[in-house]
Amino acid sequence: MITYILSLVFAVVWVAVTGSATLHNLIFGFALSTLVLWVVRDEMGARGYWRRLGRILSLLALFLKELALSAWKVAVLVVSPRMDLKPGIFAFPLTVTRDFEITLLANLITLTPGTLSVDVSEDRKTLFVHAIDCSDIEATKRDIANGFERKIMEAFR
Amino acid sequence: MMDILLAATTALLILGGAGFALVAAIGLNRLPDLYTRMHAASKAGTVGSGLLLLAVGVHAGDLPTFARALAGFFFFVLTAPVSAHLLAMAAHKVGYPLYAESVRDEMKDYDKRI
Amino acid sequence: MTVAQVIISYAVWLALVVLCVSFLLTVWRVIKGPTLPDRVVALDMLTGIVIGFIALIAIRTGFTLYIDIAISLGLVGFLATVAFARFILSRGNRGAPKGDMMKTFTASVPEPRRRSAARRSSGTGPAVRRKAKK
Numbered sequence: 001m002i003t004y005i006l007s008l009v010f011a012v013v014w015v016a017v018t019g020s021a022t023l024h025n026l027i028f029g030f031a032l033s034t035l036v037l038w039v040v041r042d043e044m045g046a047r048g049y050w051r052r053l054g055r056i057l058s059l060l061a062l063f064l065k066e067l068a069l070s071a072w073k074v075a076v077l078v079v080s081p082r083m084d085l086k087p088g089i090f091a092f093p094l095t096v097t098r099d100f101e102i103t104l105l106a107n108l109i110t111l112t113p114g115t116l117s118v119d120v121s122e123d124r125k126t127l128f129v130h131a132i133d134c135s136d137i138e139a140t141k142r143d144i145a146n147g148f149e150r151k152i153m154e155a156f157r
Numbered sequence: 158m159m160d161i162l163l164a165a166t167t168a169l170l171i172l173g174g175a176g177f178a179l180v181a182a183i184g185l186n187r188l189p190d191l192y193t194r195m196h197a198a199s200k201a202g203t204v205g206s207g208l209l210l211l212a213v214g215v216h217a218g219d220l221p222t223f224a225r226a227l228a229g230f231f232f233f234v235l236t237a238p239v240s241a242h243l244l245a246m247a248a249h250k251v252g253y254p255l256y257a258e259s260v261r262d263e264m265k266d267y268d269k270r271i
Numbered sequence: 272m273t274v275a276q277v278i279i280s281y282a283v284w285l286a287l288v289v290l291c292v293s294f295l296l297t298v299w300r301v302i303k304g305p306t307l308p309d310r311v312v313a314l315d316m317l318t319g320i321v322i323g324f325i326a327l328i329a330i331r332t333g334f335t336l337y338i339d340i341a342i343s344l345g346l347v348g349f350l351a352t353v354a355f356a357r358f359i360l361s362r363g364n365r366g367a368p369k370g371d372m373m374k375t376f377t378a379s380v381p382e383p384r385r386r387s388a389a390r391r392s393s394g395t396g397p398a399v400r401r402k403a404k405k
Contacts, residue, residue, distance in 0.1 A: 017228065019221030067234065071177055071204035074197055078184035087193050087256055089249075110238030111203075116196055117238075118245045130192045130245060164275035168282035171327070175286035175293075178320055182293035185300045185316060191308050194300075198316045206319040206345075209286075209326035213338055216279065222335045229342045233322070236345065240315060240352035247360040248308040 007033040055155040062151060063108055070113040077132070088134035089118060092127045092141055094149075101152050102127070108148045115140065167216045174208030177201045190256035191248055199241035207233050283327055290327070294320050311355045318348030 007030055014029030077083065092109075096102055106117040106127060114132040121128070131140060184197025207230045214226025272280075297320060300313040322341045329337035 013224070016221050016224045067200075067204065071201045074184060074201045075177065075180040078180050078187060078197060078201070083187065085189065085193065085256070087190070089192075089255070106242060107235065107238040110199060110241055111234070114196065116192070116199065116245060117242050118192075118249055119242075130195075132193055132196050160273070160275040161278070164278040167330070168278050171279075171282045171286045171330070172289075174323060174326075175289040178323055179289050179293040179296075181316060182296035182300075182320070185313060186296055191306065191312065194309065194312055198312050198319075202316045202319045206322040206326070209323040210338065210341060213326045213329045213335065216330050217335050222338065225335075225338050225342075229338055229345070232342060233319075233345050236349040240349055240356070243353055243356035244308055244311060244315075244359070247356040251359055251363060253306055253308055 003034075003037055007037055010036070055151070059148075059151045059155050062147065063111070066108070066112045066147075070111055073113040085132060086134045087130065087132050089128055089130045090134065090137045090141070092129050092144060094120075094125055094127050095145065096149060096152060097124065098156075099124075101156060105144075105148055105152055108152075109144060112144075112148070115144075163215065163218060167212050170208050170212035170215060174205045174212060176205075177208065178205035181205060191253055192245060192255060195241050195245055199237045203233055203237040279330065283331055287324075287327055290320055290323050294324075307355075308359060311352060311359070314355075315348060315352045318344060318351075322348075 010033030011026055011029035014032065015026055018025060018029075094102060094105070096105055102120060102124060106120070109115050109117045109127070109129055116130045118128045118130050120126070129144075131137070178201075181197045181201035184201060185194050188194045188197055210226050210229045210233070214223035217223065217226075294317070297313050297316050301310050301317070304310055322344055325337050325341040325344065329335060329341075
């Protein structure tokens with residue numbers, strides 16, 4: 001049931017993106033989104049979708065806020081006359097385990113102020129993060145663990 | 158009145174995007190090493206081109222165009238960290254050094270084990 | 272011309288000038304290097320700036336089809352950066368100034384010479400440099 005509603009939503013998005021609101025196009029979009037949802041049927045796990053949607057949206061809001069803040073901080077750093085840099089790479093112990101969650105966390109870390117994820121260890125337990133300001137690593141680690149990592153756990157567990 | 162408001166929003170987005178692009182370019186020249194430069198390029202640069210794309214969507218003022226511009230914005234925002242991460246990982250594994258005044262490198266021992 | 276059009280046209284002009292300056296600054300980084308990854312970062316940034324240019328042209332001319340071109344350019348730029356990263360990884364130690372990671376760029380041997388030296392001997396840093404001096 002939820003899959004049908006979802007493909008209807010995708011069909012409407014399809015109509016909006018292609019920009020021709022005819023019945024044929026809507027039906028085609030519906031068929032296309034049904035096909036796409038069928039292809040990813042195993043990954044989705046449709047139960048609890050709507051409950052999750054709110055949390056995903058809140059993650060998205062946090063992400064957009066952090067992105068704006070991050071670009072602003074880089075801008076301030078770059079135009080300040082005396083750059084006071086303490087760059088370095090620190091190891092962040094991961095709590096999330098699935099590949100998808102690690103990927104998401106790494107991307108979010110890259111787009112937050114002053115941090116850039118460099119690599120994941122082979123055993124998927126450590127994320128190496130390059131930080132532009134390494135003066136207080138424990139605080140940075142705490143911020144990531146309590147912010148993004150907790151939100152990801154809430155949204156996808 | 159409405160169209161002036163729309164134009165003001167567009168102008169703000171345009172100038173903001175161009176400003177962030179300029180800041181990223183300055184950062185690319187001022188920052189001392191590859192990894193810190195990546196911060197400037199992947200954050201300020203992405204936000205810069207993303208804002209300019211959003212400006213196109215707002216300026217056109219119809220939903221399909223705005224949806225396309227929004228899709229483009231998210232596409233850039235999602236691909237930039239992936240390419241930055243890949244490049245940083247490759248450079249570090251191969252052994253391009255960090256800035257001399259870097260305070261720590263906890264990945265150093267990990268690299269050597271490979 | 273209405274007030275709205277005047278606002279937009281001034282903003283676009285100013286933004287075009289600013290983007291030109293940032294384009295030139297980024298090109299300067301491409302020329303200066305000093306290493307391949309630095310250039311790749313700068314080239315990636317150039318793609319972003321060109322996308323900005325395309326967006327401005329879309330606003331000026333009113334052809335919203337430019338958005339699709341910008342998206343495809345972004346895709347091409349992303350794939351190029353990924354390919355470059357794979358290349359840097361597969362090229363291995365030959366391109367990088369090997370030694371202490373905390374040292375600044377020494378760049379004692381110019382890149383093409385070092386690469387040809389490395390092809391002759393499969394050894395690591397110091398050995399390569401000794402051979403290159405012969």
